[in-house]
Amino acid sequence: MKSVKHLLDAKQARIISVTENSSVLDALKVMTDKNISAVLVMQGALLSGIFTERDYARKIILQGKSSKDTMIKEAMTANPISIKLTDTIDYCMELMTEKHIRHLPIVENDEVRGMVSIGDVVKFIIADQKQTISQLESYISG
Template structure:
């Protein structure tokens, strides 16, 4: 059974984007736009404090008539985080995301933040793994 460690091994280490809890929502949105990501992790030093996603922006800023340049990220970030470890299976993470209606899971190892997995990462991995299996089966059939 494939684990989250398989996905993390294929992701560049510098693709973990964090921002301080004291930053503005505008700064978080700018980082998300520059890096073409839909979520950013909020940290206080090495401690994971929360996550801010495009969904948070839509629900907590845009629809409430707030201004992203004035609101501090810690006021609107999601703090009830589900986290995983690299040992979690791909299937288990897909089930968590489906059941909880979330798109991102921070990955911790020994209580240290080491990555983040998106639903897109999981889907991409499953598709690639299935293609690999199909290729092997075709090779076996054709001798």
């Protein structure tokens, strides 16, 4: 069974974050610059939340708030669901499906190690299945 560590090893691990005192507009600029749809919210080295496009739509736009004047701590999802390096990819998929979330921070011993998205998980599963098919084809023909 493949784990989050396998996925993280195959992916460029980047920790892109803002602080709780950043404005929503600043977070959106980071997300745009990095072409991502979620950013971690950190207080020092500790994870305090996550801010996603969904948070922006529901907590800023639909509430008529200003992105420039609203701080991330008012719009983020505090204490997000996180995963560990030893968790399986199947577990991540189940968690994302059940909780209707698209991003999972990876936290080990209070240290943020990265984040995986639903796209990362699906891409990893497809690559793993292609490798299995290739190995089976070699075994059968060989």
